[in-house]
Amino acid sequence: MTNKDTYRFQVNLSGMINILSNHLYSNPRVFLREVMQNGVDAVTARTQIEPDHTGHIHIELTGDITNRTLIIEDNGIGLTEEDIHEFLAQIGQSSKRGEAAFTGETSFIGRFGIGLLSCFMVSDEIVMVTRSAKGGPTLEWRGQPDGTYSIRKLDTELSPGTKVYLRCKPGSEMYFDPEYLAEGLYYYGALLPYPITLQYGEQSKVINDQRPVWLHEPELARSHRDEVLDFGERLMGERFKDFIPLRTSSGRTGGIAFVLPHSVNLNAKRSHQVYLKSMLVSDKAENILPDWAFFVKCLIWTDELQPTASREHFYEDEKLQQVREELGDSIRSELMRMADYDSDRLQHIIQLHVLSMKALATEDEQFYRIIHRWLPFETTFGRRTLGEMLKEHDTIYFTLTLDEYRQITHVAAAQALLVVNGGYIYDAELMSALPLVNDAVSTNRLMPEDVSLSFVDLTPDERRAYYELTRTADTALQRFRCQIQLKRFKPSELPALFTLSKESSELRSLEAAKEVSTDTLSSILGSLGSAMEQSAYSTLYLNLDNPVVSKIFMPGNEAMMVVAVEMLYVNALMMGHYPMNRQELATLNQGILRFIELGLSAGGSGEAR
Amino acid sequence: MSEIFTDPECKQLFWQARGLPDGPAKLQLLEQAVQLADALGDVQAGYLIREDLVEAAVFNGFALKAITHFSWQLGQFDRNPDLYNEQNLLWSYKWIISNAMHFPQISTQQLMELLSDMRDRYLHAGYSERTYYSNRFTLYLHTGEFEQADEYYSKYKKMKREDISDCTACDQNEIVGYFARTGRYKEALKAAKPIIDGKMRCAEIPHLTLAELLMPLYQLGRQEEATDYQQKNYPMIQSNRDFLRSIGQHIAYLAHVDPFKGLELYERHAAWSFDCESPLDRMYFLASAAGLFTVLAQETTDFQIRLPEQYPYPEHSQQVSLIAEQLKMMALELAEQFDRRNDTSYYVEAMTKLAEGLSVA
Numbered sequence: 001m002t003n004k005d006t007y008r009f010q011v012n013l014s015g016m017i018n019i020l021s022n023h024l025y026s027n028p029r030v031f032l033r034e035v036m037q038n039g040v041d042a043v044t045a046r047t048q049i050e051p052d053h054t055g056h057i058h059i060e061l062t063g064d065i066t067n068r069t070l071i072i073e074d075n076g077i078g079l080t081e082e083d084i085h086e087f088l089a090q091i092g093q094s095s096k097r098g099e100a101a102f103t104g105e106t107s108f109i110g111r112f113g114i115g116l117l118s119c120f121m122v123s124d125e126i127v128m129v130t131r132s133a134k135g136g137p138t139l140e141w142r143g144q145p146d147g148t149y150s151i152r153k154l155d156t157e158l159s160p161g162t163k164v165y166l167r168c169k170p171g172s173e174m175y176f177d178p179e180y181l182a183e184g185l186y187y188y189g190a191l192l193p194y195p196i197t198l199q200y201g202e203q204s205k206v207i208n209d210q211r212p213v214w215l216h217e218p219e220l221a222r223s224h225r226d227e228v229l230d231f232g233e234r235l236m237g238e239r240f241k242d243f244i245p246l247r248t249s250s251g252r253t254g255g256i257a258f259v260l261p262h263s264v265n266l267n268a269k270r271s272h273q274v275y276l277k278s279m280l281v282s283d284k285a286e287n288i289l290p291d292w293a294f295f296v297k298c299l300i301w302t303d304e305l306q307p308t309a310s311r312e313h314f315y316e317d318e319k320l321q322q323v324r325e326e327l328g329d330s331i332r333s334e335l336m337r338m339a340d341y342d343s344d345r346l347q348h349i350i351q352l353h354v355l356s357m358k359a360l361a362t363e364d365e366q367f368y369r370i371i372h373r374w375l376p377f378e379t380t381f382g383r384r385t386l387g388e389m390l391k392e393h394d395t396i397y398f399t400l401t402l403d404e405y406r407q408i409t410h411v412a413a414a415q416a417l418l419v420v421n422g423g424y425i426y427d428a429e430l431m432s433a434l435p436l437v438n439d440a441v442s443t444n445r446l447m448p449e450d451v452s453l454s455f456v457d458l459t460p461d462e463r464r465a466y467y468e469l470t471r472t473a474d475t476a477l478q479r480f481r482c483q484i485q486l487k488r489f490k491p492s493e494l495p496a497l498f499t500l501s502k503e504s505s506e507l508r509s510l511e512a513a514k515e516v517s518t519d520t521l522s523s524i525l526g527s528l529g530s531a532m533e534q535s536a537y538s539t540l541y542l543n544l545d546n547p548v549v550s551k552i553f554m555p556g557n558e559a560m561m562v563v564a565v566e567m568l569y570v571n572a573l574m575m576g577h578y579p580m581n582r583q584e585l586a587t588l589n590q591g592i593l594r595f596i597e598l599g600l601s602a603g604g605s606g607e608a609r
Numbered sequence: 610m611s612e613i614f615t616d617p618e619c620k621q622l623f624w625q626a627r628g629l630p631d632g633p634a635k636l637q638l639l640e641q642a643v644q645l646a647d648a649l650g651d652v653q654a655g656y657l658i659r660e661d662l663v664e665a666a667v668f669n670g671f672a673l674k675a676i677t678h679f680s681w682q683l684g685q686f687d688r689n690p691d692l693y694n695e696q697n698l699l700w701s702y703k704w705i706i707s708n709a710m711h712f713p714q715i716s717t718q719q720l721m722e723l724l725s726d727m728r729d730r731y732l733h734a735g736y737s738e739r740t741y742y743s744n745r746f747t748l749y750l751h752t753g754e755f756e757q758a759d760e761y762y763s764k765y766k767k768m769k770r771e772d773i774s775d776c777t778a779c780d781q782n783e784i785v786g787y788f789a790r791t792g793r794y795k796e797a798l799k800a801a802k803p804i805i806d807g808k809m810r811c812a813e814i815p816h817l818t819l820a821e822l823l824m825p826l827y828q829l830g831r832q833e834e835a836t837d838y839q840q841k842n843y844p845m846i847q848s849n850r851d852f853l854r855s856i857g858q859h860i861a862y863l864a865h866v867d868p869f870k871g872l873e874l875y876e877r878h879a880a881w882s883f884d885c886e887s888p889l890d891r892m893y894f895l896a897s898a899a900g901l902f903t904v905l906a907q908e909t910t911d912f913q914i915r916l917p918e919q920y921p922y923p924e925h926s927q928q929v930s931l932i933a934e935q936l937k938m939m940a941l942e943l944a945e946q947f948d949r950r951n952d953t954s955y956y957v958e959a960m961t962k963l964a965e966g967l968s969v970a
Contacts, residue, residue, distance in 0.1 A: 265628055291630060363848075402641060423641075425634040506673070512647065513677045516684035520722045525680055527714045528673065579647045 029175060031122050033188045033280065034115035035072045035164055040192065040279055042076020042162055046133055049077070055194040059185060061178055068168040068176040070123075075161040078132040084141055084151060116164075120145045122175050123166040133160035182207060188280040190235055191215060191301055215301065218245035218254040232258050235299060236273060242345065244334040246298065248326040255300035257293070257331055263352050264294060272298040274314075281307050287316060290328040292360040295353035300327070332360065336370045343374075350374050358426040368430070369437035375430070378421040380413045386434070389418065390441060397446035398422040398431040407448045407576055411497055414490035415454050419446055448499035452541055455487035462544075469553055473542075473565040480584065482538045482569060486553070492545040498572030500538035505578070507536040512579040540569055560598075567591045613653045619645040623658050626665075632849075636665040636674070643678070656685050656693055663701050668812065670851035672708040673886040679705045699734060699773060702727050706744050710751045711889035713946035720748065731773070739768040743775065747783060751889075753955025755791055762787070778809035782818045794825035816845045820855035823862035835862065843874075850881045853890040857897035864901040864966055868908070871901045876915045883919035888943050892960060896940035899964035902933035937964035 036057065043055030053075075060071040079087070119126050124145060131138040138158045143149040168176045175181075178200040185207045189196050196207040212231060214221040221228045222245065233239045240258035247254045270293075271284035278301065288300060305314045305323060314320050335357075338346035350357050354376060361368035361375065373387030389396055397412075399405040402423025412419045422428030422445075434443045458466065466486055474484040481504070489497070500508075507529055514525040542549050542565075551557065552564045570588045573580055580588070614620035619642050626638035639662040646655040659678045666675035679701055686693050706727060709715050728741040742765035749758035762784075774780070781804055788797035803809045804818045819842035826835035839859060846852035856878050863871030875898050882894045905912070906929045914926045925931045941964070944956035 401637065403644070423637075425629065425638075429633075506677075509644075510673075510677045513681035513684070516688075517680035518683055518687060518726070520719070520726050521676075521680040521683055524709065524715050524719050524723065525677065527716065527719065528676065528712060531714055574648065577641075577644045577648045579644065 029184060031118045031166075031175070032181070032184045034118045035166075036185070036188055036196075037279055038115055038164075039072060039074030039076060039162070040189075040277070042074050042078065043194070044277075045077040046075070046160070049133065057189070057192075057194075057196045058199065059181065059196065060199040061176065061181060063168075065173070068173070070166045070168070070176055070181070071163055072166075073161065073163040075159070076133075078134075078160045078162055079130045079139070080132040080134060080136050081139060081151060083132065084130075084139065116143075119164070119166055122169060122172040124169045125167060127165040128162060129154065129158065129165075130162040131158045131160050187235070187283075189278070190280075191275045191278040193278060214245070214256075215254070218247045218256065221245045221256055228256055232256065232299060236297065238297070240297075242349070244296065244331050246300065246327050246330040248304075248323055248330075250304065252304040253300065253302035253323050253327065255298050255302075255327070257289075257296035257298045257327075259349060260295055260297060260353070263355075268294055270294055270297075272300055275299075275301040276305060276307060277303045282313060285313060287314060287320065288324060288327065289331075290324055292356055292363060293328060293331055294359075295349070295356035296331065298327075332364065332367055336367065339370045339374075346371065347374050350376075355425065358430060362426050362429050362433070365433070365437055368433065372430075372434065372437055377427055377431075378424065380409055380417065380419045389420075390438070393418055394441055396420060396431065396434070396441060396443045397450075398428060398443060399446055399448075400428050403576055404446075404448055407498065408446065408451045410491055410494055411451050411489060412446075414494075415451070417451070417454070447501075448497065449501075449539060452485070452487065452489075452497065452499065452539075455489040455541065458486060458488070458544065466553055469558070469561060472558070473561060476562045476565055477540065477569055480538075480569065481536060482540055484565065485539055485541045486544055487541050488545045489541070489543050490545070492543065492547075495543055495546040495549045496568045496572055497541040497543070498538065498569070498576060499541070500578075501535060503532045504536035504538050507532045508581075509579055511581055515581060540565075540572060542568070563591050563594050567595070613657055615651050615654065616645060616649050619649065619651065619654060619658075623654075623661075627661065631665065631668060633669055636662065636669055636671060639665055640674075652685060653692060656682055660694075660697055660701070663704070667701075667704040667708060668851055669849060670853060670881075670890070671886050672711050675708050676705055695734060696773070699727075699730060699736075702730065703740060703744070703773075703775065707747060708887070710748060711887040713888055713943065713950045715950075717950060717952075724748070736771055736773050737768055739765050739771060739774060742768070743780070743783075746787075750783070750787055750790065752951040753790075753953055753959070754951075755787075758787065776809075776811045776814075778804060778811040778814035781809055782814050782821070785818055786821055789821050789825050794829050797825050798822065798829075813851075816842065816852060817855055820846065820852070820858040823858055827862055827865060832866070836866070839863070847877075850878075850885050853878065853881050853885050853887070854893040857890075857894035860894070860901050861897040861963060864897070864904045868901060868904045872905065872914070875901060879915075880917035880919065883917060889947070892940050892943035892947070892956070893963075895936045895943070896960040896963040899933050899936035899940055900966035902929045902936060903964065903966040906930040906933055933964075937961075940964055 039057045040055075043053075043057070047053045047055065056075050058073045060073070062069050062071065116126060116128075126141075126143045128141040128143075129138065130141070138154040138156055139151055140154050141149060141151050178198070182198055182205075185196055185198060190208050191211070192208055193211060197204055198207055212224065212227060214224055214228065221243070228243055229240060232243070236258070238258075241261050242259040244257040244259065245254075246257055269284075270286045270289065272286070272288055273283045274281055274285045274288060285300075288305075289296070289298060302323065305320055306317070307314055335346060335349070338349075350371065357371060358375060361371065373390065374385055376383055376385050377389075379389070396418065398420035399408065399422050402421065405419070405421040405423050408419065409421075420427065420431055422431050428445075431443050432445070434441055470484060470486050477484060510525050510529045510532075514522045514529070517525065542553075544550050544553065549568075552561055557564075566587050570580065570584055570591070573584060614623070622638055622642035622645065626635050626642060629635040629638065639658055642658045643655055643662055646652075646658055659682050663675050663679050663682065666672070666678065682693075682698060682701070686695070686698055706720075706723060709720060709723060724741060724744055727744070728738060731740055732738070742761050746758050746761035746765060749755070749761060770777075770780075775783075781800060785797050785801045785804070788794070788800055801818055801822055804815045807815075819838045823835050823839055823842075826832075826838065839862060842855070843859060846855050856874060860871045860874050863874065878894070879898070882891050882898065885891050885894075908929075912927055912929050914929065914932060916923060916926050916932070920935075922931070922935065925935065940960045941957060944960040947956045948954055
């Protein structure tokens, strides 16, 4: 990169303005931000030379509704004629210039020399009257949207500073409305350390009348609760009930994280309001907090980040990464502090924002350790917090998926077995990590087949009696790589429990895909599947306590038994949402026909003709 | 789009998944949605969900799921080509090809058939053979046949890129990998420059590139940069098993400069070396970890290693040299399968070196 003015572009200014208004800036209102920004930068530049100088920005609205002019005046550094030629006539050149302006840190926010151009979005002429603090005459600059400008010396001696005159262009009236201006000025400049005044007719008022102490020391926000909430409401248009002060170790970034009073989706838009060097740069900054912090909406002030050209986001650089982590730390440690001193408040936040809390807990072991007992999960006993579960259990079982949970929930509940449904986002992950944060507990993934361990075996006599029938049933399902186990278990309303290994489940979807795919890919799936076949098995537990099952296994029903068992099998597949292959579908169809036929003939025989 | 879903639960699962950040949780929801759509015989919904499912599987390290569901899609597409988006399908096809290379069970002939099927479909859709050639290049990189790789590299780099081509960052990263593997470290670093400078980036770049450069930098004595890259790169890759091989590269590097930190990484990611679906990534990780334990075995400290549940011998936890042997054995078992398939000895040689904690190339 070079500072030399070796190359010059010829820019079509009206095209440029179009680009600015339609693409770079999201809203024409930003012209207000840009002119304020120029004023703020000019004041900053002057205080660097005159440390005791007190800045002031004065905005005046004149004229009637058809002919409004906005005057923005600052008592900053002002411009000499050279300054004007250099800074105002060249896009990409800014008085905040030099290599550092593009890459490193400077005291100025505006960096692209294009700020003033945004005024053409609302005005057909920009007039600027300025006098440099370094001396020299008062100058008047007039810029036109076609890219031409003129300069003339004025005879009057102004005190150093700059005045910008914008005359409302047709269609832009709404931007010249006094209420709208007052609101906009506050919005952009609420945090400025010196007064902004707005004058309209006889009325003059200070826009940023209060500058709270906790802006310097966010920790103090705790003792100014109502003030903080009022401030948040005025700036963000929403009344919050709770907040967390934010501060980085350098103290150069601070803020208030307002806790959203309602639950939000994981994918909810995160829009934080960020002030850079006391000026609003963005009200939809997304990347300034860690991903898990989607339960807060933040007001943040910083002087250490670099905005992108549109000044609405920040460059994703190491600095931002560090700030993001430290702001995340502020939230995290506040939550952890609440766990010790204010657990009701924490529980309230967890109830509202459980997903956010779980997201953070999966990322951060220490956080998980501290808050785990308040996290709720769905269990066979209903919704329970880990704390409640840990009081009565030192081993907790969980399923990996919702489907596995559905398969066993009735059986597990009937055996009074506590099982956590791990099928929801983060839950299985948290359950397997639980022993790492609490060594008094162990967690085990429960496979549906594990539930069968509590099933009652048949007595030796029963086994003998049912031996042949069980074998026949088993043989019938062999072609599906499924074996039959005859047991007794609760609840008796449940005729069967179907379990399958992870490989079996994978092989099942692989084979389903193989049936419909192209030759090339079918052969590839065949190769991939062959390695899984040995470990891919499933089991159908039949419950002899169930009246239907016990009827099927009664002597005299042999003819019906095979088809009944086959139907129980395909029924189990359907209940578990498993993809069925052609063979299984055919079995289902034949079975249904068979039962219709049987029903009809049974009905027919009972009817008097 | 709403008319595609006949079942509200299925639709809800799908949209819920769409709203999630990329990760295993999203994949899991999509699988549930697909299962439901299939159970209901809702083919169009099943297809639409699989578009997302395949992508989520590819970028979260579930190669088998990706191939399975893509195969289903391709079959359905051929039945009703007018119903579905061909561009998306062809785009996914590239992922499937590179994922298929991760499985030694898939024969060279099957891979070639797959590649030519892809080529035919690309040509039919009006694209050039560029993607085909670039995949041949990748395939030869995989098999360690670098001369052939060279040939295809020079073929495809002359061709004009198309909207279906891999992004420039991914292309550039392949080249970095190519130089790194062939020991041309300076060239690797030179090729990596636009990526390091941030001029080329995408969802997986610079993540993959930075990991790839650790050993080259170490070999060239550029220790400081290597440390810097390691620290920057690890947070990018640590929570996604799709980067298991990159994590292996970190471990291999740390084995040389900070084996205890390397051990931390191993303990954190070891479970993936058992359940990661890609045998290729497992192999690289296992061999790198074996190398780490070979180095650790020279320490006089007492160890208590946190081994994953799936590790077959829990009693090894205090004997790092036994772990080194076990992991090496597991890595070489896979390397032999690859070499048998490729009819080369590239992987056994490379993995043996890695597992012995030697610097490769």
